[in-house]
Amino acid sequence: MGTLKSRVAIAEQSPKERRSNFNEVCLGYNIDEARLEATRCLECKKPKCVEACPVSINIPLFIKHIKSGDIAEAAKVIDLDSSLPAVCGRVCPQEIQCEGSCVMGKKGEPVSIGKLERFVADWTIKNHLELTTKSSKRNSRVAVIGSGPAGLSCASDLAKMGYEVTVFEALHMPGGVLVYGIPEFRLPKSIVEEQINQLKRIGVRFELDVIVGKTITVDSLMEEEGYGAVFISTGAGLPRFMGIPGENLNGVVSANEFLTRINLMKAYQGDYDTPVYIGKNVVVVGGGNVAMDAARSAIRLGSNVKIVYRRSEKELPARAEEVHHAIEEGVEFCFLTNPVEILSDEKGWVNELRCVKMRLGEPDSNGRRVPEPIPNSAFSISCDMVIMALGTSPNPLIINTTKGLKSERWGGIHVVNEFGKTTRPGVFAGGDAVTGAATVILAMQAGRKAAAAIDEFLRERDSKHFNFSSAN
Amino acid sequence: MFKILRKRELAPDIYLFEVEAPRVAKTANPGQFVIVRAYDKGERIPLTIADYDKRTGSVTIVIQALGASTRVICSFEEGDSFVDFAGPLGQPSDFIHFDPDKINGKRFLFVAGGVGAAPIYPQLKYLKERGAVLDVIIGARSKELLILLDEIREKVDNLYVATNDGSFGYKGFVTCVLEELISKGNQYDQVIAIGPMVMMKSVAESTKKYSIPTIVSLNTLMIDGTGMCGACRVTVNGKIRFTCVDGPEFNAHEVDFDEAMLRLNMYRSEEQKRLVDIERKHHKCKIGRTM
Ligand SMILES: Cc1cc2nc3c(=O)[nH]c(=O)nc-3n(C[C@H](O)[C@H](O)[C@H](O)COP(=O)(O)OP(=O)(O)OC[C@H]3O[C@@H](n4cnc5c(N)ncnc54)[C@H](O)[C@@H]3O)c2cc1C
Ligand SMILES: Cc1cc2nc3c(=O)[nH]c(=O)nc-3n(C[C@H](O)[C@H](O)[C@H](O)COP(=O)(O)OP(=O)(O)OC[C@H]3O[C@@H](n4cnc5c(N)ncnc54)[C@H](O)[C@@H]3O)c2cc1C
Ligand code: SF4
Ligand code: SF4
Ligand code: FES
Numbered sequence: 001m002g003t004l005k006s007r008v009a010i011a012e013q014s015p016k017e018r019r020s021n022f023n024e025v026c027l028g029y030n031i032d033e034a035r036l037e038a039t040r041c042l043e044c045k046k047p048k049c050v051e052a053c054p055v056s057i058n059i060p061l062f063i064k065h066i067k068s069g070d071i072a073e074a075a076k077v078i079d080l081d082s083s084l085p086a087v088c089g090r091v092c093p094q095e096i097q098c099e100g101s102c103v104m105g106k107k108g109e110p111v112s113i114g115k116l117e118r119f120v121a122d123w124t125i126k127n128h129l130e131l132t133t134k135s136s137k138r139n140s141r142v143a144v145i146g147s148g149p150a151g152l153s154c155a156s157d158l159a160k161m162g163y164e165v166t167v168f169e170a171l172h173m174p175g176g177v178l179v180y181g182i183p184e185f186r187l188p189k190s191i192v193e194e195q196i197n198q199l200k201r202i203g204v205r206f207e208l209d210v211i212v213g214k215t216i217t218v219d220s221l222m223e224e225e226g227y228g229a230v231f232i233s234t235g236a237g238l239p240r241f242m243g244i245p246g247e248n249l250n251g252v253v254s255a256n257e258f259l260t261r262i263n264l265m266k267a268y269q270g271d272y273d274t275p276v277y278i279g280k281n282v283v284v285v286g287g288g289n290v291a292m293d294a295a296r297s298a299i300r301l302g303s304n305v306k307i308v309y310r311r312s313e314k315e316l317p318a319r320a321e322e323v324h325h326a327i328e329e330g331v332e333f334c335f336l337t338n339p340v341e342i343l344s345d346e347k348g349w350v351n352e353l354r355c356v357k358m359r360l361g362e363p364d365s366n367g368r369r370v371p372e373p374i375p376n377s378a379f380s381i382s383c384d385m386v387i388m389a390l391g392t393s394p395n396p397l398i399i400n401t402t403k404g405l406k407s408e409r410w411g412g413i414h415v416v417n418e419f420g421k422t423t424r425p426g427v428f429a430g431g432d433a434v435t436g437a438a439t440v441i442l443a444m445q446a447g448r449k450a451a452a453a454i455d456e457f458l459r460e461r462d463s464k465h466f467n468f469s470s471a472n
Numbered sequence: 473m474f475k476i477l478r479k480r481e482l483a484p485d486i487y488l489f490e491v492e493a494p495r496v497a498k499t500a501n502p503g504q505f506v507i508v509r510a511y512d513k514g515e516r517i518p519l520t521i522a523d524y525d526k527r528t529g530s531v532t533i534v535i536q537a538l539g540a541s542t543r544v545i546c547s548f549e550e551g552d553s554f555v556d557f558a559g560p561l562g563q564p565s566d567f568i569h570f571d572p573d574k575i576n577g578k579r580f581l582f583v584a585g586g587v588g589a590a591p592i593y594p595q596l597k598y599l600k601e602r603g604a605v606l607d608v609i610i611g612a613r614s615k616e617l618l619i620l621l622d623e624i625r626e627k628v629d630n631l632y633v634a635t636n637d638g639s640f641g642y643k644g645f646v647t648c649v650l651e652e653l654i655s656k657g658n659q660y661d662q663v664i665a666i667g668p669m670v671m672m673k674s675v676a677e678s679t680k681k682y683s684i685p686t687i688v689s690l691n692t693l694m695i696d697g698t699g700m701c702g703a704c705r706v707t708v709n710g711k712i713r714f715t716c717v718d719g720p721e722f723n724a725h726e727v728d729f730d731e732a733m734l735r736l737n738m739y740r741s742e743e744q745k746r747l748v749d750i751e752r753k754h755h756k757c758k759i760g761r762t763m
Pocket of ligand 1: 091092145147150151168171174175176177178181182210211212233234235236237259289290293397438443
């Protein structure tokens with residue numbers, strides 16, 4: 001067992017081919033490949049991989065079922081801890097989580113845990129395996145605000161417990177960042193749709209075009225519409241800008257705008273109405289997943305793309321696989337570089353990005369070395385589009401319109417325990433709205449924990465109510 | 473789906489739609505807008521709320537056929553539906569936070585250009601009910617493009633009309649009327665201007681001279697309308713603000729109009745290409761029901 005040092009190769013579209021389409025890059029294992037890769041797992045007694053998975057999926061066990069060819073059984077194992085395996089198998093930063101701790105990685109390559117998880121999840125979808133049975137109906141309604149991974153997983157668990165769940169979403173399509181942010185070539189929208197259809201099948205209602213805080217409020221949901229509890233999972237969608245001169249010039253956009261036009265509004269498909277402007281020479285500022293997604297989308301639309309990042313390659317926060325794919329596709333990286341000004345032609349269109357060179361100074365309180373500008377190092381990059389991918393923060397709308405909610409100074413919703421309990425009874429929160437921009441798996445976990453807490457809250461409320469009425 | 477209850481042609485290429493949208497109607501306030509999508513491949517189009525009826529659950533919008541999407545919408549008939557109708561978005565007009573005595577007897581001057589006459593209507597209604605004195609200047613290129621004159625006349629103390637070609641009322645721009653009213657000694661506590669960017673810019677320049685507090689409602693590019701994309705950003709008082717969440721109404725004297733006007737043109741060439749595509753499609757297939 002565990003004889004192969006390297007991973008079983010996985011089929012991918014070649015870089016040349018995929019530069020001109022939005023189809024998924026990685027084509028996934030077939031069953032033989034998956035079973036072969038599964039043989040590499042040593043089934044450790046104290047599996048390091050499980051410790052490093054934020055939701056502690058029983059990795060050796062599900063892989064063991066793959067080995068023996070029982071994929072349905074593998075799916076059941078994963079389902080105990082994750083409600084979005086088809087998504088997380090594709091987008092988790094495995095190299096710093098499960099795979100980063102796999103013992104096989106010490107001498108060779110770690111087991112392809114993410115790809116195996118994805119294989120199981122895709123197999124489940126293809127074979128219409130319904131994993132869950134709904135328990136008996138419970139007479140309480142729960143409102144979930146926002147339909148990203150946190151909201152979807154919370155709704156899923158609550159519906160399975162028998163609650164009547166309605167998800168309210170501001171946009172015209174459910175899925176949160178999974179539909180408006182992460183591009184098709186990394187996460188096919190049909191997969192997200194399938195996850196959402198699964199929820200609909202177990203009775204979750206979706207009400208789109210409802211902006212909580214504007215159309216309705218948390219108060220009106222609880223006081224007028226009879227929702228016993230509310231879960232706030234509104235994400236962290238507010239884009240940051242640098243505050244440098246020229247940022248409002250034409251041709252300068254946030255990554256959210258660029259990606260929303262492409263993913264949510266499908267501007268790259270001829271038969272959709274939303275326009276998208278594509279520069280010939282595009283500079284993307286930032287080094288996270290968002291920057292990689294923007295850069296690789298621009299490549300597919302025919303641009304030459306440079307990524308400008310103020311730290312060095314080692315500090316890039318994006319998933320390793322995305323950086324690797326971006327380089328293969330021809331994205332050029334300018335490390336230790338920071339923009340200071342954007343200049344334009346006489347018509348107000350961007351034509352030049354002024355930058356300075358940076359070096360890494362002393363580590364900050366998080367141990368990350370702080371980049372500082374090198375004096376007299378200014379230089380220019382000529383370009384006709386600049387995409388800002390500098391991170392996002394939570395939208396203050398719900399905080400500002402809900403009685404009794406406390407927020408953190410940086411804008412996140414304040415929670416009093418790890419189950420997402422807020423300062424207002426019956427109101428829970430989780431995902432990026434609480435943590436700031438983080439990951440899909442953490443948002444999913446927050447949703448599930450809150451679902452458990454909401455169940456407990458409603459049961460307690462009902463039993464009090466029951467005691468009270470029986471005492472009378 | 474959001475059903476069209478009533479459609480009315482107000483002028484060539486300008487239509488009023490009353491739409492069934494009970495949730496929006498219930499919480500709408502003057503100054504706010506909605507984002508609509510006509511069909512499942514359509515754009516998200518921001519439109520100001522021109523009226524609302526909390527009792528019947530309907531919201532009125534007035535829309536001018538300009539480009540591809542607005543043309544498709546204007547081809548819709550009573551009984552058709554929008555796939556999406558989201559709102560109310562943006563901040564309500566500042567005056568809804570005012571004490572009654574800050575409105576009662578106070579003099580407001582509204583300046584509306586083109587379809588801008590529609591969004592001022594709920595504001596007039598609100599202020600009239602609270603005892604404000606209302607003067608209104610409405611402008612359009614020519615007589616047949618003037619809209620909602622009778623409805624507005626009913627709510628106001630003085631109505632002035634200007635057309636560029638002189639086919640009705642004063643010949644000239646709304647700003648000429650504005651300058652004349654002020655130079656004649658009319659005093660206003662507040663000016664509110666809604667219309668094309670250039671018009672709002674010149675109103676702002678006029679009222680700045682006389683130091684009259686002035687509000688404009690900016691019609692920037694938008695996508696989500698919830699603060700997520702930044703497409704709607706403008707510079708106000710030197711700071712980046714998002715029109716969809718911080719606006720759409722801003723202090724006119726602090727808005728960088730030149731930048732805002734440049735930004736409106738950002739997608740012009742893409743939009744024109746799209747319009748040609750859509751018109752070609754209109755001839756062949758069903759999206760474009762005939763107007
Ligand atoms: C481009 C991009 C790429 C990413 N890549 C990865 C990756 O590879 N791996 C990874 O793990 N993570 C990645 N992330 C991060 C990850 O997507 C987020 O951490 C995760 O989606 C957060 O989930 P959430 O449910 O908290 O919020 P979101 O997914 O942000 O969903 C929030 C939802 O709430 C809705 N909403 C907001 N306000 C309201 C309101 N007032 N009323 C009603 N609805 C509202 C929003 O429209 C949205 O649909 C990426 C993020 C982006 C932007
Ligand atoms: C807050 C807000 C409220 C609005 N209220 C109304 C309203 O009540 N009634 C109404 O008819 N329109 C209103 N608009 C403008 C309306 O949204 C645009 O006219 C529409 O998006 C144009 O779409 P289109 O695809 O048909 O035209 P496009 O093809 O996008 O554009 C056609 C032409 O119009 C110009 N244009 C595009 N967007 C705007 C804009 N926002 N303002 C001015 N010119 C533009 C383009 O440069 C182009 O020349 C509002 C806009 C905002 C932001
Ligand atoms: S959820 Fe993420 S971290 Fe956990 S096993 Fe799956 S891919 Fe690894
Ligand atoms: S650490 Fe690696 S080898 Fe060990 S159980 Fe986990 S996946 Fe298998
Ligand atoms: S329209 Fe996207 S942030 Fe305002």
